[in-house]
Amino acid sequence: EENLLEVRDLHVSFHTYNGEVQSVRGVDFQVKKGETLAIVGESGCGKSVTSQSIMGLIPQPPGKIRSGEILFEGRDLTRFSEKQMEKVRGKEIAMIFQDPMTSLNPTMTVGRQITEGLEKHQRLGKAEARQKAVEMLRLVGIPSPESRMNQYPHHFSGGMRQRAMIAIALACAPKLLIADEPTTALDVTIQAQILNRMNDLKKQLDTSIILITHDLGVVAETADRVAVMYAGKVVETGTVEEIFNRPRHPYTWGLMGSVPRLDLSSRETLRPIPGTPPDLLQPPQGCPFAGRCQYAMKICKTQMPETTEISGFHRTACWLEHPMSPAVTPPNEWVG
Ligand code: SF4
Ligand code: MG
Numbered sequence: 001e002e003n004l005l006e007v008r009d010l011h012v013s014f015h016t017y018n019g020e021v022q023s024v025r026g027v028d029f030q031v032k033k034g035e036t037l038a039i040v041g042e043s044g045c046g047k048s049v050t051s052q053s054i055m056g057l058i059p060q061p062p063g064k065i066r067s068g069e070i071l072f073e074g075r076d077l078t079r080f081s082e083k084q085m086e087k088v089r090g091k092e093i094a095m096i097f098q099d100p101m102t103s104l105n106p107t108m109t110v111g112r113q114i115t116e117g118l119e120k121h122q123r124l125g126k127a128e129a130r131q132k133a134v135e136m137l138r139l140v141g142i143p144s145p146e147s148r149m150n151q152y153p154h155h156f157s158g159g160m161r162q163r164a165m166i167a168i169a170l171a172c173a174p175k176l177l178i179a180d181e182p183t184t185a186l187d188v189t190i191q192a193q194i195l196n197r198m199n200d201l202k203k204q205l206d207t208s209i210i211l212i213t214h215d216l217g218v219v220a221e222t223a224d225r226v227a228v229m230y231a232g233k234v235v236e237t238g239t240v241e242e243i244f245n246r247p248r249h250p251y252t253w254g255l256m257g258s259v260p261r262l263d264l265s266s267r268e269t270l271r272p273i274p275g276t277p278p279d280l281l282q283p284p285q286g287c288p289f290a291g292r293c294q295y296a297m298k299i300c301k302t303q304m305p306e307t308t309e310i311s312g313f314h315r316t317a318c319w320l321e322h323p324m325s326p327a328v329t330p331p332n333e334w335v336g
Helices: 047-055 082-088 110-121 126-139 158-171 188-205 216-222 240-245 250-256 298-302
Strands: 003-016 019-032 036-040 063-072 093-096 176-180 208-212 225-230 233-239 308-311 314-316
Touching (some): 003 208, 019 036, 036 216, 047 063, 047 093, 047 176, 093 158, 110 158, 126 158, 126 188, 158 188, 176 188, 188 216, 208 216, 225 240, 225 250, 233 240, 233 250, 240 250
Parallel strands (some): 036 208, 036 225, 093 176, 176 208
Antiparallel strands (some): 003 019, 225 233, 233 314, 308 314
């Protein structure tokens, strides 16, 4: 399978009165065609900044993509002008947000917001676009879609708005859909329905999805692979099965601590871990988790561990996995 998206060594910072906040510090990951990658981590870990970078939505200034590449079908989006990005956004890469009202236009009927995308991006005629829009509303589970076409967003309930937003995003048949906490505001039943719809659509349209969430139940149900972020870095990646059943990074162990194995029905969210993440105005030299890790060694505080391949996609950045880890042979200068 080919990579639709490849993020390579991405660094993003924000200028503040107190200095540069280094929000994303060398992030690497890939998204294959038709797969769902979940990005998990505590708030402030850089997951939203990463997705906004992909969409070209980092306000510059105060934000700045300092280095790295975002290869979308081989084209580096970090080099695109705003004009070029406008052609990518909505059409090739679409984003759905936690709060649908931030992306729905309150002054335009829901039907028009869908047909606009169809006419503009799929070059359909008016009648054809209208017919397809009704189909899309039906597909995302909106009852009597014909009569809903002429209504405005405020006529829709929260769950219906979320569905409408997904229909609008998908009307353009994007190759990549980025969903940033798409269902957190909704009740569990509606969440499940929407996620099922997203999965159906993914299969029908071969869309790739980046799902940003702190809901591990959602991850277990919908993702193929998971990237765990901490303090602006990806600390572990693997299949859902590997991350849930065989996590290798102490931070992931902490997150998974409350989840009883890969339980598809569990609705657990990330468990709070004692302590706080490091200040990204002055990120630590060594492992960013060292201050909260009960396994931290001397070396962890001074040197950032390199990413070690466990198998296939399973990778982790932790000194415990280093071939010379004290778990294998303890060199004296590491411990103590
Ligand atoms: Fe803990 Fe050290 Fe591994 Fe960081 S590198 S997670 S501090 S053991
Ligand atoms: Mg966020």
